Amino acid sequence: MSGNYPAAETLRxxxxxxxxxxxxxxxxxAIPAGDDxxxxxxxxxxxxxxxxxxxPDLGVKLAPGLDPTGSEALLMQVHEHRWVGGQCxxxxxxxxxxxxxxxxx
Ligand SMILES: [Zn+2]
Numbered sequence: 001m002s003g004n005y006p007a008a009e010t011l012r013x014x015x016x017x018x019x020x021x022x023x024x025x026x027x028x029x030a031i032p033a034g035d036d037x038x039x040x041x042x043x044x045x046x047x048x049x050x051x052x053x054x055x056p057d058l059g060v061k062l063a064p065g066l067d068p069t070g071s072e073a074l075l076m077q078v079h080e081h082r083w084v085g086g087q088c089x090x091x092x093x094x095x096x097x098x099x100x101x102x103x104x105x
Pocket of ligand 1: 079088091092093094
C-alpha cells in the first residue's frame, strides 16, 4: 500500500457504520483518489471482502465517481440483501432459492 489510502479495515468499519445508520440497509461510500488507480479498486475489493467475511449477506457494486480525480474517485454501493420471493429487494440482480428464506415455509 502506498499509504495514501485508508486501511481496508477502516473502509470495512465505515461501511458497517453507514449500513447500520441506513433505514434501508444501503450505503454509498465514496473513496477519494490517491496515487494509484489500481490500488483504489484493490482497496475497495479488500474492504468489501473483510465486510463480507463478517456479514455474508452483503452485496456491492462499484462505479466511477462523479469527480474521478478528487474526493469521489470510486463509488461503492454496499447493501444488505433483503430477500423477497428469492430476489433481493434492492434489485442487485442476486437471487437465491425461495426455500432458503427462514420466513418462508
Ligand atoms: Zn441485494
